[in-house]
Amino acid sequence: MIGIVNYGAGNLQSVKNSLDFLSIPNIVINKSEEIKNCDRLILPGVGAFGPAMKKLNKLGFSQEIKNFVGQKKPILGICLGMQLLFEVSEELGSHQGLGLIKGKVLPLNKKVKDLPIPHIGWNNIIMKKSSPLLKNIEDGSCFYFNHSFYCEPVDELAVTADADYYIKISSVVEKDNVYGCQFHPEKSQSRGLTLLDNFQKLI
Template sequence: MIAIIDYGAGNLRNVKHALNLLELESFITNQPDDLSRANGMILPGVGAFGHAMDRLREKGFDQKIVEEVANGKPLLGICLGMQLLFDKSYEHGEHEGLGIIPGEIVRFNTDLKVPHMGWNQLETENHYKNHPMVRGIQDGDYVYFVHSFFAKANNEQDVLFKTDYGQRFTSAVLRDHVVGMQFHPEKSSKVGMQLLKNFGEMVSREHISSN
């Protein structure tokens, strides 16, 4: 069972619909304590980093998410939800994040139009070529983006995919059982569905191994 976290800053219904199509059991919750009964968590997000972190703190999700991750529960952050996994963001000032993945969120420095919006390609980093999270994914596969800021991970080993938009940037991260996708898998056709399926399989594996 996967908990989709509702803190007032996420595109929840599309994520829930995608999981339903994959026959992955899930529920939407605005109660932090519900995360304890889930086998995995999804943190969606749209909007500004600072406002989203304020909402997480107000509802008590920030500490609960960190606690559940520390206990080995898989987490997927989507779009802004991925950015919230990092230490800090410089969107409209400086804001502290969840601190699950070391690094920071910065604005694009390119002559291309910002926000980066539309379909773009993935390139898997060599150290994750054979990881179960990339099963069924090929270099050059297209996914759907909408963002003006991106993650700069402190550790290259945390980078799962990179994408080129006037500069190469981190488009997905993976650290143990925590995954972040800057793009929207729920809007990314077969490629996105495959990635959500892979995450669902990670949740199942972690649940079996913990019992």
């Protein structure tokens, strides 16, 4: 059973629709104690880092998610959900994240020149290593991105795939059982659905 964390800010309905379409059992998690009924979690994401983290803390999700990850069960953060996995973000001030992956979340506009910001649209991913999450997805596949901030992991080996947008953007990260994608698989047509299906099949 995949639990989709409802912390008020995400567009979790789209994630749910994709899982329903794939006939993957899933449940929207409204209360932190429900997390223990799941064997994997998705942290969806639309929104701003600060308010999202505040909500996760207030609703008791932060601690439950950390416990969940401590039990070696897989979690997938999507877009903002991936950014929340990191230690700290500089989105409108400085905010502590969940700290499940070492590194920072930084604004694109400090580094990216001559390209529009936010980074919106379909971009190719460049695979750095193989991963069960990207099984049956060819290198160079297009996914839908929509973000103004990007993740900078301390450990380069945590980057499974990049995307090129003036700088290299970490588009898929993984650290043991913690996974994140900066793009929206639930909005990336068939390849996105493949990724979600792969997540369901992770051992």
